Ligand SMILES: C=CC1=C(C)c2cc3[nH]c(cc4nc(cc5[nH]c(cc1n2)c(C)c5CCC(=O)O)C(CCC(=O)O)=C4C)c(C)c3C=C
């Protein structure tokens with residue numbers, strides 16, 4: 330029997346300062362996130378960054394946290410719904426796991442093992458379509474650590490970045506099409522990254538090249554939906570420093586009304602399920618900046634979440650067809 334583990338970056342367990350601080354502390358202790366040695370990352374994360382900036386992040390989480398039952402983070406909610414639908418539609422056990430926070434990857438694997446004692450293959454499906462050391466690589470490393478600690482009696486299949494898979498592009502197009510009428514510009518928003526991390530990986534080839542991969546997704550999306558690439562704009566969001574990939578969404582979105590683009594749609598193909606970075610950084614923060622700068626219409630394109638086309642895409646990507 331086979332099983333699927335959907336993996337994402339993580340989210341706080343509850344909407345409180347302690348939980349947000351813990352999540353940020355775990356994440357920012359990872360040398361693959363910070364690019365610094367482990368002991369420095371750990372010290373800065375737990376003693377300085379988490380205590381001092383968790384209040385600001387909590388304020389953002391408060392605005393996007395689910396207001397109806399279940400009162401959980403949207404990222405967990407969307408992943409649970411996705412797992413449930415995938416399991417029902419494809420008749421395969423599916424669990425979810427987080428790189429930071431819970432359920433951990435180890436807990437996710439144990440849940441699959443418990444549910445299916447005869448499991449012979451676990452397919453790890455990262456909810457990051459593009460390679461980054463802070464997502465793809467740290468997930469691979471964590472799985473390595475888990476497998477080193479104790480013996481496992483099944484084989485592992487790790488799904489590679491699927492930024493150009495036709496089924497992923499098809500799901501993006503089907504999901505976005507209803508939102509793209511009557512707009513002047515389509516903005517592709519991707520998570521920004523430290524330039525040194527991107528450059529170090531890019532030298533290894535296209536399989537590791539974040540910027541190449543996001544541009545490929547955009548090109549294939551435009552080709553499929555039949556809109557010229559010139560009608561779109563690539564911006565990077567959620568940067569945490571100046572030497573991160575530019576142009577930044579928060580600065581450049583404010584220029585668009587002055588340039589004559591007063592009606593925009595923003596899509597974030599790097600996030601298959603909605604989370605803080607889409608629901609706050611784009612739908613709340615970028616919207617406010619754009620409208621204050623004279624924009625007339627701001628359309629937020631929701632992530633794929635648990636749509637049927639996305640479930641079909643996961644299935645095809647998993648099977649390698
Ligand atoms: C494409 C996906 C992501 C990349 C690449 C990424 C890089 C990255 N992130 C941080 C620091 C933080 N990320 C935080 C939250 C967060 N990040 C992603 C995705 C990517 N991060 C998601 C999906 C989420 C959370 C979502 C949720 O709970 O809904 C946070 C915490 C909160 C905040 O204030 O934003 C931090 C901090 C770094 C430093 C980095 C690359 C080096």
Ligand SMILES: [Fe+2]
Pocket residue numbers: 338
């Ligand atoms: Fe992040």
